[in-house]
Amino acid sequence: MAETNIFSTLIAHCKEYGFVFQSSEIYDGLSAVYDYGQYGSQLKKNIRDEWWKSMTQLNENIVGIDAAIFMHPTTWKASGHIDNFCDPMIDNKDSNKRYRVDHLIETFAEEQEALGNKDLAAEVIQSMEKLLMVNDYPGLKKLIEDNKIKCAISKTCNWTDVREFNLMFSTQIGSVAEESETIYLRPETAQGIFVNYLNVQKTGRMKIPFGIAQTGKAFRNEIVARQFIFRMREFEQMEMQFFIRPGTQMQWFEYWKEERRKWHVSLGIPNDKLRYHNHVKLAHYADAALDIEFEFPFGWKELEGIHSRTDFDLKQHQLYSKKKIQYFDNDINEDGRPYGNYIPYVVETSVGLDRLVLTILSLAYEEEKWNKEDGTEDSRVVMRLPPKIAPIKLAILPLIKKDGLPEIAKDLMNECKQSFHCFYEEKDAIGKRYRRMDAIGTPFCVTIDHQTKEDNTVTIRYRDSMAQERMPIEEVRKIVEEKIN
RNA sequence: GCGGAAGUAGCUCAUUUGGUAGAGCGAUAGCCUUCCAAGCUAUAGGUGGCCGGUUCGAGCCCGGUCUUCCGCUCCA
Known part of the structure; x- marks a missing residue:
């Protein structure tokens, strides 16, 4: 399993x-x-x-x-939902088998007809139709019990009450109870x-x-x-x-x-x-x-x-x-x-x-395991969501939270969030932040490091391959936009 | 509706004849400054699903109840 x-x-x-x-x-x-x-x-x-x-x-x-x-209740009369989906049901207490009441009685009538009891069969069907017409559920139960209709599995006549199983949820429209009308979701x-x-x-x-x-x-x-x-x-x-x-x-x-x-x-x-x-x-x-x-x-x-x-x-x-x-x-x-x-x-x-x-x-979820260079095992949970539907497109991460890196990162954040959903995070080691983004399926992470201050480049890290590339910071928005479209 | 299992911290689980709950992970704050989880310090977080019974004392025993999960029943 x-x-x-x-x-x-x-x-x-x-x-x-x-x-x-x-x-x-x-x-x-x-x-x-x-x-x-x-x-x-x-x-x-x-x-x-x-x-x-x-x-x-x-x-x-x-x-x-x-x-x-x-919607107007007549909608559901017209569509057939009201007539076809409110069948009365009954359960046999010994076998726990559930039957549609009309099917149970019709089967009984057919059996009787096969045995030559044609009058009884016709009479039962006629009674059933009358009772169904007025939704007389106690009457239907009595009909079943009077004819000793048995469950095919348990062979007993030990039935629950007849109940209606309603597919549709109903409620009332109109704030005054007496004047309200039943409508359906x-x-x-x-x-x-x-x-x-x-x-x-x-x-x-x-x-x-x-x-x-x-x-x-x-x-x-x-x-x-x-x-x-x-x-x-x-x-x-x-x-x-x-x-x-x-x-x-x-x-x-x-x-x-x-x-x-x-x-x-x-x-x-x-x-x-x-x-x-x-x-x-x-x-x-x-x-x-x-x-x-x-x-x-x-x-x-x-x-x-x-x-x-x-x-x-x-x-x-x-x-x-x-x-x-x-x-x-x-x-x-x-x-x-x-x-x-x-x-x-x-x-x-x-x-x-x-x-x-x-x-x-279920397609995106993956638990990945591999061996690191030093031979120890590493693993991650990654949601490989297609970039165009991933909830967060880009995480913006300053490598450390001082030396002016957060300021650069926040500027990039303010620019990129105009175009797509971004996530800013400066807490914890960079690797841990990557893993958290993997877990929610963020396809791209951009890291601002000390080199950014020198040449305005950042590292972009790809979720699926975990590969990294340096690129000019001013191209980040455009490149992510291309990749999510 | 029937049968089975489960319910203790956000998560995974301990607490072994009943003696007033603990760990790891996670979270938060700080330290460190390091490009792929698991370094250091501190903090927060539980009326043990709920109600009742037995007992001096119940997370643990008993009864009831609620909820979830699994199987069956149903699925135009």
């Missing part, structure tokens, strides 16, 4: 060096919720900025929005894009094909939430919905599948640590779906989903809102006539930002 140890070491490192903390840790923590610290939040922001730029700046036909987390950001489709398309004069991108928090009441920031109750998505002409979805699906993989590679993720995983069982809204998976320390797991969502969402919103969501396509088809009115199809790319942070962190 060496891999598990590496993972727990990484988690400890993330805490020790200010990347990720357990939420509300001073109160013993909150399960499956995490906070990003001083370096983690910057790293996360840098990754988010890369994504935002790659979508909205480098694609002329993709624009960004920032929709609210609160969004379980995906995509719906914020769909409900704004008309606004953006019209005000931006967008022509199909075009995309709308968004980053933001989403909330899911996962039944279990584990593996650090891989699966959290509150997490951040980076989603882009690409609106296309019906019939072209497979071509765009293939296009984004390639593009997204290339983007991950551009962030420094090795191509052989990525793979596609095709969904065989599709969600209710999709006609094709695949995951881009990454080989985490705990196995291959989903990093990004590419879904061909058809016109399901826009059609549902048209139905529920009674607003016409149509696009008139003036392009000429094979018959020499405009394509005309249609509801656009959608190809979605949806990546978990927190998962991406974890990916980057």
Whole structure:
């Protein structure tokens, strides 16, 4: 289980060096919720900025929005989240096996039908449907017990109460309790894009094909939430919905599948640590779906989903809102006539930002050992973060804290911090300061020494190779800028 | 929800039949001035997860509870 140890070491490192903390840790923590610290939040922001730029700046036909987390409750009726994700569940106390109540009863009915008890089967199903309609959970339990429906594993009828497992978090809007209305924290950001489709398309004069991108928090009441920031109750998505002409979805699906993989590679993720995983069982809204998976320390797991969502969402919103969501396509088809009115199809790319942070962190973390010239062993912990997303780009270190070296260093600090994040440090031996910078992934360190006073040169030290070079102090800013872009 | 493990300083851990907590690392301040951690001095930091019980006395024994981690269950 060496891999598990590496993972727990990484988690400890993330805490020790200010990347990720357990939420509300001073109160013993909150399960499956995490906070990003001083370096983690910057790293996360840098990754988010890369994504935002790659979508909205480098694609002329993709624009960004920032929709609210609160949405009209009907949104979730339309999307299917309310009906599909609030299934009543029941546990068998002996086997600890959990069942969806409707599945349990349906299985029983099928068995009875196979045994020739057709009347009983029909009666049970009918009762179940009535009870489900009014959310009568005690009634459902009674139905199960009256028919002596048993657990397939324990063969007992020792059941817990029927409970509802709600994927979505709910809260109330409206400050007066009696007049308030239940609303939900969004379980995906995509719906914020769909409900704004008309606004953006019209005000931006967008022509199909075009995309709308968004980053933001989403909330899911996962039944279990584990593996650090891989699966959290509150997490951040980076989603882009690409609106296309019906019939072209497979071509765009293939296009984004390639593009997204290339983007991950551009962030420094090795191509052989990525793979596609095709969904065989599709969600209710999709006609094709695949995951881009990454080989985490705990196995291959989903990093990004590419879904061909058809016109399901826009059609549902048209139905529920009674607003016409149509696009008139003036392009000429094979018959020499405009394509005309249609509801656009959608190809979605949806990546978990927190998962991406974890990916980057787990790739970057390395414990390095080597022998020094005198034969003794030396070691360091180094985060080999790609310079363009590293939280601190440059550390500025006077070799000693007197003889005027700090003054020169502070001047350089004031100049460089205009362009990128810098870190100034004069405490402790220079080697120790290098190690501290390695631990948070700072790619470059510049040291001001006595020679600087004579010829205005400094030493630049590279994180990955630990090699050093002298260069004129006035070139530092420009050279670091080049290396981080 | 079930089963297992754990909870003592920022981190890693000691305190071996119950006798009012200690080390290393880290941190802070200073000394030294040295280009790759582990030189010297000093300082700070713990109501031992929380509540209760047994006892003259509990970090240690007992009960409860909370939280975290691992496995199972679930994952559109």
